[in-house]
Every structure is written in C-alpha cells, then in structure tokens.
Amino acid sequence: MADVVVDALFAGGIGILGEEGHRSGIFKRRVEGDVHVFAEGIVGDEQADRRVHGGPEKAMHHFAAENYASLASFFPQIADALVPGSLGENISTSGLTERNVHIGDIFRVGGVTLQVSQPRAPCWKINHRFATEGVSLVVARERMTGWYYRVIEAGTIRAGDPLELVRRTSERFSIDEFWNVQSAHSPRIEDMLELAAVDGLAHDWKVRLTERVRWIRERRQAQSGG
Template sequence: MVVKSTIETVFAGGLGLLAPEGQRSGIFKRRVTGRVRVEVDGIVGDEHADMRVHGGPEKAVHQYAIENYARLARAFPQCAQLLVPGSLGENLSAPGLSELNVHIGDVFRIGSTVLQVSQPRSPCWKINHRFGVERMSIHVAQERITGWYYRVLEPGVIQAGDEFSLLERQNERFSIDAFWQVQSLHRPCLQDLLALSAVPGLADDWKQRLSERVKWLQKHLEASG
C-alpha cells in the first residue's frame, strides 16, 4: 500500500478559447510557483468555464499522471510537442502516481492540505479541440488514462516539492483503472457494480449513476429470466 510521490508542478488559472469555435475553457492551466492556498472549492486562483462539469467540492483538484503524456505522444505524434504536463488542464503533476496505484477514496496529506480521491476525470471533446486532433478523448477513455479528482478534506497550503503521504486507503480493489474496467463494460457484472457503488469516498453523483445502472440491469435480468 506504499504510495510515494512529490509534487513536481502546481498549475492553476487557465481560462482561454478553444479553436475552432472559440468556446471558453479552463484547460489552459499556468505553472504556479511558491505556496498556493487550497480551499474546499479548489486552488485559490484556479478558473473553470463550465462549473457543471469541472470544479466544485467534488472536483476541487485535478491530477494527471506524468507518465501518460509519453503514451499520448506515441498515439498522436502530430501534436507530441504540445503534450506536456499541465496541457490537459490538471492542477497537480507528480511522478509515480497513476490510475493503476491511486484508488477511489484514497486520502493523502500534501503540504498542510488533506485531499481525498473522489472520482476519475471523464474525458470530453475539449481535449480534442485543445490539441486539434479527433478521437483523443476517446483514446484517453479507452486506455483508462483519464486522471482523477480530489475533494478537500482539510484546506491548507501546497507547493512544488511537497510529498504525498497516503493516510487512508478505503478499498484495495478499485483503483482508477479498475473503476473504468467495470464502468466501461457494456454489460458489467451486477456484483461488481454494486461493490463499486458502495466504495467509501466515491462522489455521490457517481454513486447515483451506478445505482441507477444496477436497477436497470436488475430489471432487464428479471425480464429475461
């Protein structure tokens, strides 16, 4: 259960316009130096264009695995030079943490802040527009290299160089990768969905969506049985 890492870079801010239609997006994060304050709604000074899908207490801080960028560059060599830490709109960049070893509900102390993994990021079309290529968001989803969000349990201060200290692991089964393995199946195992929906720390929105899917599957299983 040992998970070790250190913040390499903190990113915030980031409102800009996406080509070609000019939609506003907060994906254009900027490197922040020095200490930054983290409140319940996220890093002070961070910006989001659409609060329905980004930001807020359950998506307060976003992290993306550094190692994923090399995979994306191999898949999309035409924009490899643009695929650098921070370019997918994350707030934290740190080596060694990925969808394979970060679990739903994990609680980390970073600096004087305590964060809890609340859910994976759900990639959307804005990634395609950010890099000017089609299907990048689909590739990110299919490869399960989505990144993840934290909620803030204890506001505080973070900065580059701060270590991640894993305080609690709520479940050993559902890493971010394992979450998507279950969720992405057309007909997932009912027991797997039930177990996933019951993971402590999972965002309420996902618990509701998974519970509704369980009910739908139960109904169809009864109808076909």
C-alpha cells in the same frame, strides 16, 4: 507506495478553445511558491462549465506526468504540445498512476488533506485543445484519465511537497479498476454495487451506479417474463 512529490502545480483562468469560440478552463499556467487550496480547489483556478467541472467533488485534478509519453506514442505529430499542464490538470507527479491510486485514497500533501473522489471523464475539449481528433478517445480507451480530489482539509501546498498516503478505503478499486467495471459491456451487478459502496466515491457516481443496477434488474425481470 514509493515516495512521490509534487512536480508542478497548475491553475488558471478561462480561455477560448477552437475556432468555435468555446470558453474553457483547460488552459492552465504553472504556479510557484505557496499555493492556497480551499474547498473548491486552488485559489484563482477557474472552470467555464460548472455543470461538469469544478465544485467540491472535483476540486483538483491530478494527472500522471508519465501519461504524456504514452499519449505522444499515439500522436507523435503533437508530441511537443503534450507536456504537464496541457490537459488542464492542477497537480502533476511521476509515480502515481491510474493503476496504483484508488477511489477513496486520502493523501496528505503540504498543509492539505485530499481524497480521491472519482476519475476524470475525458471529453471533446481535449481534441480541440490540441486541434487533433481522437485524443480524448485514446485517453478514455487507455484509461489515462487522471482523477479528482475533494479537499478534506484546506491549507497550502507547493511544488516539491511529498504526497503521503494516509488511508486507503478500497483495496480493489483503483482508477483503472473503476473503469473496468464502469465500461464493461455486461457488468456484474455485484461489482457495481461493491464499487458504489466504496467510502469516498463521489455521490453522483454512487447514484449512477445504483440506477444502472436497478435498470439491469428490471430489464432482466422483463426478459424473464417476471
């Protein structure tokens, strides 16, 4: 993996999203200098809906800067708004993507150690963020979701720090391959079990995958008359 450095770091408070007045933490601002990171992410970062955002398994969101050019090709009318930080990520880089970052990867950056725990699951708030329908659908379909980290070792980071891959726990399951398995209409049980067993995958996803396997097995048994 080629040398990659942090291009920018983002954090922020909660803003109002759309005419409906939904509260959201998607609005981030660039932060300069030493940035302090603890178990739940960047100090001072906030999330409005803690049921689906934030917490130790989603402490920091990383999004590939090159994805914005791809998104702009689908939505040229909002190309000027599609800039790093605008999807609510905390870390922006070039060179790390959903194709070469794997579930369970452990990175050292500055004084912090991070582990990839799961992809981001895009939601309707992305559409409202840009006042454009279909953005979240394209993010999901093209698998430009970014990924979340858990914090293994707290410390400080800053823009310009290199990201060093310390350990890879799964050679197979990149973020892209995760979505290949998870989104398959008729997924192979073996694939789901292999993904669920990856060291570093968020516990919630392990449960969801194993429950889906159980449901498929029970359905097949019922269909076979067993």
